Amino acid sequence: MKNNTVLISSRIRLARNFANMRFIPVMTEEEKENLKEKIHEKLKKNNPFSLDYINMESLDSVHAGALIEEHLISPDFNGNKKGEALLINHGEKISVMVNEEDHLRIQVLGNDGNLEELYSKAKALDEYFDGMMPFAFSEKLGYLTCCPTNLGTGLRASIMVHLPALTECGQIDNIAASFSNIGLTVRGIYGEGSQPSGCVYQISNSVSLGVSEKEIIKLLEKALSQLEASEKKLREKLVRRPGVEDRMFRRYGLLKEARMISSKEATEYLSDLRMGACEKIFDIPADKIDELSVKIQPYNIMLVEGEKADGAARDRKRAEILRNALSGN
Amino acid sequence: MKNNTVLISSRIRLARNFANMRFIPVMTEEEKENLKEKIHEKLKKNNPFSLDYINMESLDSVHAGALIEEHLISPDFNGNKKGEALLINHGEKISVMVNEEDHLRIQVLGNDGNLEELYSKAKALDEYFDGMMPFAFSEKLGYLTCCPTNLGTGLRASIMVHLPALTECGQIDNIAASFSNIGLTVRGIYGEGSQPSGCVYQISNSVSLGVSEKEIIKLLEKALSQLEASEKKLREKLVRRPGVEDRMFRRYGLLKEARMISSKEATEYLSDLRMGACEKIFDIPADKIDELSVKIQPYNIMLVEGEKADGAARDRKRAEILRNALSGN
Numbered sequence: 120m121k122n123n124t125v126l127i128s129s130r131i132r133l134a135r136n137f138a139n140m141r142f143i144p145v146m147t148e149e150e151k152e153n154l155k156e157k158i159h160e161k162l163k164k165n166n167p168f169s170l171d172y173i174n175m176e177s178l179d180s181v182h183a184g185a186l187i188e189e190h191l192i193s194p195d196f197n198g199n200k201k202g203e204a205l206l207i208n209h210g211e212k213i214s215v216m217v218n219e220e221d222h223l224r225i226q227v228l229g230n231d232g233n234l235e236e237l238y239s240k241a242k243a244l245d246e247y248f249d250g251m252m253p254f255a256f257s258e259k260l261g262y263l264t265c266c267p268t269n270l271g272t273g274l275r276a277s278i279m280v281h282l283p284a285l286t287e288c289g290q291i292d293n294i295a296a297s298f299s300n301i302g303l304t305v306r307g308i309y310g311e312g313s314q315p316s317g318c319v320y321q322i323s324n325s326v327s328l329g330v331s332e333k334e335i336i337k338l339l340e341k342a343l344s345q346l347e348a349s350e351k352k353l354r355e356k357l358v359r360r361p362g363v364e365d366r367m368f369r370r371y372g373l374l375k376e377a378r379m380i381s382s383k384e385a386t387e388y389l390s391d392l393r394m395g396a397c398e399k400i401f402d403i404p405a406d407k408i409d410e411l412s413v414k415i416q417p418y419n420i421m422l423v424e425g426e427k428a429d430g431a432a433r434d435r436k437r438a439e440i441l442r443n444a445l446s447g448n
Numbered sequence: 449m450k451n452n453t454v455l456i457s458s459r460i461r462l463a464r465n466f467a468n469m470r471f472i473p474v475m476t477e478e479e480k481e482n483l484k485e486k487i488h489e490k491l492k493k494n495n496p497f498s499l500d501y502i503n504m505e506s507l508d509s510v511h512a513g514a515l516i517e518e519h520l521i522s523p524d525f526n527g528n529k530k531g532e533a534l535l536i537n538h539g540e541k542i543s544v545m546v547n548e549e550d551h552l553r554i555q556v557l558g559n560d561g562n563l564e565e566l567y568s569k570a571k572a573l574d575e576y577f578d579g580m581m582p583f584a585f586s587e588k589l590g591y592l593t594c595c596p597t598n599l600g601t602g603l604r605a606s607i608m609v610h611l612p613a614l615t616e617c618g619q620i621d622n623i624a625a626s627f628s629n630i631g632l633t634v635r636g637i638y639g640e641g642s643q644p645s646g647c648v649y650q651i652s653n654s655v656s657l658g659v660s661e662k663e664i665i666k667l668l669e670k671a672l673s674q675l676e677a678s679e680k681k682l683r684e685k686l687v688r689r690p691g692v693e694d695r696m697f698r699r700y701g702l703l704k705e706a707r708m709i710s711s712k713e714a715t716e717y718l719s720d721l722r723m724g725a726c727e728k729i730f731d732i733p734a735d736k737i738d739e740l741s742v743k744i745q746p747y748n749i750m751l752v753e754g755e756k757a758d759g760a761a762r763d764r765k766r767a768e769i770l771r772n773a774l775s776g777n
Contacts, residue, residue: 361707361708361764362708368705368706369702369705369706369707372700372701372703372704372705375704376700377694377698377701378693378694378697378698379691438694
């Protein structure tokens, strides 16, 4: 069962490279195309995870942007780009980026905190690809990766967490510092180099070498339960402050009625709404708010409105989506 | 039929003084008490307008403040004050201030633009009081009053108008200047020396000498229809501006959900709501908004919550009143 007070989603990512093949930075265009084609061919013959093959060169920036907003591909994995491919099972939230930083980036997302289960899924995918061609593996170092930070297990386990009370009470820097000491990194909403948005953070293991997969997962699970406890404690006080309660309700009213709203403003207000929903102030499932938070992102709106929808048109559509979603409440 | 696009209420006020009696500034306390008592006695014997007699000395500041907010007494006519009395028929919106600036200030309020009818009512009251004791009247100057600006007819006819579009488009100063040329004064919401609030203004005749009652009333009626026309023209454009439409809806949402709201903020938002209601954007009768605008004033809230209700308690109650009134919409 998902305890979604804090948790929005969790993710397991495995970085893998094939043996007897040059690594991405020194690969030629032709080699990249060959790898893509090879995988595509294998997939046509045996596709146990029902992965769709997408040649990123033929994917427009709107569809690519929407996948980034859904956290199914990394922000660097853009559309209209040569040499890359995406294998995806959208419904199952499985994605494999081919020729991103490593030959393969196997990702499995979930919206409960069961990282163990996600890891099992990722491991099954791992074995499937290992069966295609052997991976670059050293007895001493483990899986070889392009960047040394991914060496070893090649595993990055991460949780995306909503921490409005800890943010408002100025606790995030302290948390990031103490997490850093135990091998965890606190990042923005789109991972490395991104800013937090709507009080949402990504927390993941800092190193993948010298620790076992099990240890990494345990570490994240421990972090999640710690965050849940401290966020809960602060939230209970915070939402009882008259000014905060009033602000939450005003923003709720505003989201239900606005005719134009920017992504930044909507995200900020939905953060308050989510906190209020978890604290039983609003009768809206947190899951629904999490879905909305993605649906109102620019590329997701362009998916509906067309890529020519400018900022003003998106702001109007965003307001309409929010009104329709919240009007029943 | 009331055309309430612009008009909130209208008022006829007659300033009268009794003959053979000193005027207010030179009256002794005893003389004031005698006058009050005399009127009270007469009233007990013959009270055709069902006026309640209120000795202002025994009226607390909360009840007095609420009457000011309803425009039934002037802001100078405070509670707990010696020498003054109020004769009032609350339901009929008739009030007579005894010993304010003049011996009598006869007022009749209405919320349609029929100043003629209000004047007839005021005239009937005028005759009733004239029957008690003769008024100070000069064949040359007409009714004698304490301040020369009220000499002659003693009549001030006024309309309280809501001009959000003209305000937003910066037209009020122009209007005030051109009205000044034709003998009209534009004032704030509580008349002389007060500020406009929620884009509401009081417009009344500047002089009462050398013009007939009929001419004064005609002048106000002409001003009202001019304001209706120019406000309407601007409003139609204004509410179609995406930013204005969005602002109106946001404020509507906010009024429906806020848990604390100041009088100033609520008044500002209700002004937008009223404009939207008149333009059929919101399905709320303008009359209902006008009533709300009074109910959310500080003294009206203290009437309900008790005079010890501090600013924060009033802000909470105000938000509750607004929520309850608008929640059905």
